[in-house]
Amino acid sequence: MATVIQIIFGLIAALIVGAAVMVVTVRNVIHAALWLIACFFGVGALYLLLEAEFLAVVQVLVYVGAISILILFAIMLTRQVTGEGVRQLVGGWRLWLTAAISALLFAVAIVPTVISHSWNVPAPPAPPGTPEPLAGVAELGRAFVYEFLLQFQVAGVLLTVALIGAIVIAFEERARRRRVLTLAEEHELRKRLAHPPPVEAPAGEPAPAPRATPISEGEVQQ
Amino acid sequence: MLANYAFIAIFFVAAVTFPLAPLVLAFFLRPKRPTPIKQSTYECGLEAIGDLRVQFKVQYYLYALAFVIFDIEVVFLYPWAVAFNQLGLYGFTAAAVFLIILTAGLIYEWRKGALEWV
Amino acid sequence: MYDIVNGLINTTFGWNWPGWVIALISHLLVTTLLFAIAPFQMLFLTYYERRAIARMQDRIGPNRVGPAGLLQPIADGVKMFTKEDIVPAAADRWVHFLAPCVVVAPTMLMFAVLPWGPGMVPVDLNVGLLFFFAISSISAVGLLMAGLASSNKFALLGAMRAVAQMVSYEIPAVLSLLAVVMLTGTLSIVQLIEAQAGLFISSADVPGVPDLGLGWFIFTPVGLLAFIVFFIAALAEGERTPFDIPEADSEIVAGYMTEYSGMKFGLFYLAQYVLNFLLCAIAAVIFFGGWQGPGVGWLYDRAISPANPDGNWVFNLLAGFLGVFYLLAKTYAFFFVMVWLRGAFPRLRVDQLMDFGWKFLIPLTLVNIVSAAIWVALLRWGPEQGITFTQNWTPILRWGVAFAVTLAVNIVAYIALARIFAASQAEQGRIDLDEYRDTLTATLR
Numbered sequence: 190m191a192t193v194i195q196i197i198f199g200l201i202a203a204l205i206v207g208a209a210v211m212v213v214t215v216r217n218v219i220h221a222a223l224w225l226i227a228c229f230f231g232v233g234a235l236y237l238l239l240e241a242e243f244l245a246v247v248q249v250l251v252y253v254g255a256i257s258i259l260i261l262f263a264i265m266l267t268r269q270v271t272g273e274g275v276r277q278l279v280g281g282w283r284l285w286l287t288a289a290i291s292a293l294l295f296a297v298a299i300v301p302t303v304i305s306h307s308w309n310v311p312a313p314p315a316p317p318g319t320p321e322p323l324a325g326v327a328e329l330g331r332a333f334v335y336e337f338l339l340q341f342q343v344a345g346v347l348l349t350v351a352l353i354g355a356i357v358i359a360f361e362e363r364a365r366r367r368r369v370l371t372l373a374e375e376h377e378l379r380k381r382l383a384h385p386p387p388v389e390a391p392a393g394e395p396a397p398a399p400r401a402t403p404i405s406e407g408e409v410q411q
Numbered sequence: 412m413l414a415n416y417a418f419i420a421i422f423f424v425a426a427v428t429f430p431l432a433p434l435v436l437a438f439f440l441r442p443k444r445p446t447p448i449k450q451s452t453y454e455c456g457l458e459a460i461g462d463l464r465v466q467f468k469v470q471y472y473l474y475a476l477a478f479v480i481f482d483i484e485v486v487f488l489y490p491w492a493v494a495f496n497q498l499g500l501y502g503f504t505a506a507a508v509f510l511i512i513l514t515a516g517l518i519y520e521w522r523k524g525a526l527e528w529v
Numbered sequence: 530m531y532d533i534v535n536g537l538i539n540t541t542f543g544w545n546w547p548g549w550v551i552a553l554i555s556h557l558l559v560t561t562l563l564f565a566i567a568p569f570q571m572l573f574l575t576y577y578e579r580r581a582i583a584r585m586q587d588r589i590g591p592n593r594v595g596p597a598g599l600l601q602p603i604a605d606g607v608k609m610f611t612k613e614d615i616v617p618a619a620a621d622r623w624v625h626f627l628a629p630c631v632v633v634a635p636t637m638l639m640f641a642v643l644p645w646g647p648g649m650v651p652v653d654l655n656v657g658l659l660f661f662f663a664i665s666s667i668s669a670v671g672l673l674m675a676g677l678a679s680s681n682k683f684a685l686l687g688a689m690r691a692v693a694q695m696v697s698y699e700i701p702a703v704l705s706l707l708a709v710v711m712l713t714g715t716l717s718i719v720q721l722i723e724a725q726a727g728l729f730i731s732s733a734d735v736p737g738v739p740d741l742g743l744g745w746f747i748f749t750p751v752g753l754l755a756f757i758v759f760f761i762a763a764l765a766e767g768e769r770t771p772f773d774i775p776e777a778d779s780e781i782v783a784g785y786m787t788e789y790s791g792m793k794f795g796l797f798y799l800a801q802y803v804l805n806f807l808l809c810a811i812a813a814v815i816f817f818g819g820w821q822g823p824g825v826g827w828l829y830d831r832a833i834s835p836a837n838p839d840g841n842w843v844f845n846l847l848a849g850f851l852g853v854f855y856l857l858a859k860t861y862a863f864f865f866v867m868v869w870l871r872g873a874f875p876r877l878r879v880d881q882l883m884d885f886g887w888k889f890l891i892p893l894t895l896v897n898i899v900s901a902a903i904w905v906a907l908l909r910w911g912p913e914q915g916i917t918f919t920q921n922w923t924p925i926l927r928w929g930v931a932f933a934v935t936l937a938v939n940i941v942a943y944i945a946l947a948r949i950f951a952a953s954q955a956e957q958g959r960i961d962l963d964e965y966r967d968t969l970t971a972t973l974r
Contacts, residue, residue: 197420219677223624226670237416246659247486254666254699255479258692261673262475265467265689326656326716330494333487334502344487345509348480349516355476356525359469378962382969418556418652422641423634425560430633430796433610434626437792440610450618452681453787471693474883478696481891485703488898489659492710495905499914503902514895517887526887527880527957 198238205231218264226257243326473525477517484513559651563640571802572602577861578868585872609795617679617788624678629789629796631671635664636800639807642718646820646852647829648845650719657718658710661811662703665766668800669695672775672785675797679788687784690879691768691775697886698765698772704894705755705762708901709746709815718814725818726826734908735924742821742855750936751901754943756816758890758897760863763808765886768801770871774879805864813859820852884957889950896942900935907931 208228215221229252236245333341491498491506498505520526576591576599583590591598616625642657644650654660669692676688710716713724713733726732727744738744746752765772776784786797813819825848830837832844877885908931910916919927 217621219621219624223670223674237419240416242416242654242656243490243659246656246663250659250663250666251479251482251486254663254669255475255482255696257670258673258696259472259475259479261670261677262467262472262689262692266469266472326490327494327497327714330490330492331498331502333491334494334498334505338505341487341505342509342512345484345512348483349512352477352480352516353519355473356520356523359473378965378969381962382966414552415652415654417552418559419638419641419654421553421556422560422651423638425564426634426637427630429564429637430630433792433796434630437610437614441791442611442613444613445615447618449615452617452619452679453782454682467689471689474693474887475696477887478700481700482703485700485707488707489710489716492707493714493716495711495902496714496909497914499910499916500906501915503906507899510895510898514892517891521888521953526884 194238198235201231201234201238204228205235218267219261222257222260222264225260226253229253229257241325243329477520477526480516481513484509563651564637567637567640567803568799570806571799572606574802574806574864575605575798576602577864578871581865581868582872585869606795609792612791614791614793615788617681619680620788621678621680624674625788626793628671628675628678629793629800631674632668632800633671633796633803635667635671636803636807638664639804643807643810644719644722644814644819645856646849647825648832648834649820649849649852653717653719656716658706658716658721658815661718662699662706665804665807666695666699668804675785675789679785681788683782684785684787687775687781687787690781691785693879694765694768694772694775694882697883698762698890701758701886701890701894702762702766704891705758705897706815708751708755708894708897711898711901711905712746712749712751718819722814722819722821725821730928735928737924740826741823742818742826743823745816745818745821747816749904750932750939751897751904752816754893754897754900754939756812758894759816760812760866761890762886763812764867764870765882767805767808767867769805769867771874771877772882773876774882805867806860809860809863809867810856812863813856817859818855819859820856822851822855825852825855884950884954888953889946892946893942896946897939900938900942903938904931904935907934 205228208224208231211224212221212228215224229248233245233248233253236242236248487509488506491502495502579601580590580598591601594600594604616622639661641651642654642661644653672691672695673688676685676691679685709721713721715721715724724731724733725744725746726740726742727734727738728741729743729748730738731744731746731749732738732740733744747756768775776786781787786794789797828844828848828851831840832848833840833842834845906914906916907919908927910919912920919930922930
């Protein structure tokens with residue numbers, strides 16, 4: 190059984206790494222985004238392999254279902270999609286230097302953890318009678334409220350701040366936009382322009398006769 | 412427990428092959444006579460005019476972002492809802508504060524007019 | 530399924546195969562069965578829809594191929610297979626090819642957690658409900674792929690519309706289910722159905738209610754409001770009229786499917802109908818008890834099950850048939866409502882669609898969550914949860930008070946939010962008109 194799981198892990202890890210490499214090497218931005226989605230999906234499968242089913246489902250729900258849409262929409266806001274003819278910021282030896290520095294920084298972050306962590310320690314055998322530690326969702330809910338209350342609320346504030354920030358940055362005031370009216374609204378508008386509503390006209394009375402200067406079709410078209 | 416996931420894995424493989432099977436079958440059954448006219452982009456009988464890459468409205472992005480934020484909110488609330496029966500008033504208050512913060516964001520968005528599709 | 534295969538191989542034949550082989554065989558059998566059922570559901574639903582909509586429009590509908598036109602979907606399928614597959618020269622070939630697969634595969638994967646009858650669930654995940662909706666959200670990526678790869682304006686527009694719509698209505702759907710999850714305290718779909726035993730009042734809420742399999746959530750005020758919101762959201766997710774803006778054929782040809790022909794188009798079509806079936810089925814499961822109905826519980830108590838290993842297999846068969854019958858009856862009833870709506874309503878405008886989702890349905894679901902909290906607090910909580918005044922009430926009194934309070938809250942919330950929404954829409958229309966008038970008068974001068 191353990192070998193089977195290791196083989197599956199290897200396959201999923203290969204998928205994740207391969208997709209990640211494709212993300213950074215493909216020239217078409219849309220393809221890169223799609224490879225990134227494949228990568229997200231692989232991470233979800235990895236969570237499932239670790240029996241963290243809630244996390245796996247959340248990974249799919251949030252990353253594959255939501256973040257990926259956000260990324261693709263962001264691409265749609267840009268004009269240039271394929272990378273042909275785009276000048277890279279750095280090239281040649283400077284590119285390699287940048288890569289080396291990035292790798293070094295990442296190594297600084299990851300190597301101490303890899304070295305200090307005690308790998309391959311079998312999980313302590315659970316005393317008989319303990320329930321399977323898999324009903325995790327309810328425990329997570331309790332932990333949110335009792336142990337991680339502050340983090341829980343801070344997450345809420347953070348999400349709201351993100352929402353407000355997006356509006357502040359991206360939102361155009363409506364004065365600068367024009368809306369296309371429906372036919373019914375345009376008709377209504379023409380009527381209003383042709384006859385400004387009388388102040389004390391009771392409802393239900395037949396419409397007043399056309400005034401002297403109704404707007405003609407041609408004028409509105411301009 | 413892993414048996415359940417094994418089933419999901421089998422089902423996943425089947426689900427991925429499921430759409431491929433008719434495509435492969437159709438590959439052998441269908442005619443294949445491409446012509447340049449046939450392969451041109453469809454545009455109501457005319458030749459395609461203009462650039463495809465129109466810049467979409469930022470509204471799409473704002474909706475997607477609001478969606479992501481509410482999606483994450485839902486993800487936070489689901490464990491709380493599962494445990495809700497045991498949490499009591501304290502747990503309810505905690506989530507209520509969380510919800511109020513996010514609802515404030517929604518109201519701000521609404522008042523600001525960012526939820527309007529123009 | 531495992532038990533049946535196990536009984537057949539190890540008990541009847543006495544081969545003593547190891548457990549994992551039997552599990553594998555039973556899994557493969559279930560998978561094959563479900564993947565055989567799904568296309569037939571789609572074929573039947575297309576026929577059903579065409580006949581029903583024809584009746585509503587005073588036509589007859591397909592009636593030539595086979596008895597009463599029943600073989601029409603098969604003929605359509607044959608046509609799909611033999612049509613030429615035209616890929617535009619400007620298209621992104623691989624993404625164009627993958628898009629229908631990415632749309633279909635998640636839809637099929639959603640079958641993995643749908644229970645068909647008592648003890649007849651492919652796999653009962655602890656997070657089944659969330660799994661269902663997480664998987665359903667993947668197909669949005671497929672739609673966007675189709676739009677992007679076609680390099681066609683209509684396809685791109687349709688895909689953007691489709692995804693914006695799915696994205697906007699997924700939140701109300703998932704939030705309305707949150708209220709139901711609060712009532713049951715579980716994400717397992719099987720336990721969700723089991724909590725709906727009873728007669729009008731759920732057996733889980735008041736002990737001693739006779740079990741006729743009718744304690745559905747739809748009978749609680751919380752469940753009713755959640756169902757209304759969920760069904761509207763399901764219409765939008767399944768791109769049904771009045772939410773069929775993404776493929777509005779009078780505006781943008783066929784939306785994201787514009788550049789698809791032959792079997793690839795057929796796959797999109799398949800995904801759409803299977804998704805509609807699944808959404809109807811999950812609505813039936815969550816709010817209308819799924820396979821619960823009069824008689825199923827009684828039959829299943831006498832059948833072979835983990836709780837009752839020495840039952841009679843005849844009862845398994847009967848309970849299974851009755852359960853599947855109830856589920857399919859409810860599902861087709863919902864699908865009929867979908868068809869009916871298609872016959873009755875015109876298409877919404879994009880801004881109306883977005884406003885309705887964000888400004889009305891989401892606030893409504895948020896109130897419904899509070900309502901669900903009140904329900905649980907009055908019905909289940911005791912002093913240790915901080916509620917003391919309900920201690921001496923009888924269960925039925927608790928249920929009655931909870932019902933009255935949540936009903937009042939929901940009705941007041943519905944009226945208030947509807948008024949706010951209507952006022953905001955009217956205000957919006959007024960501002961638009963004023964603005965347009967100003968520009969127009971400026972032009973005319």
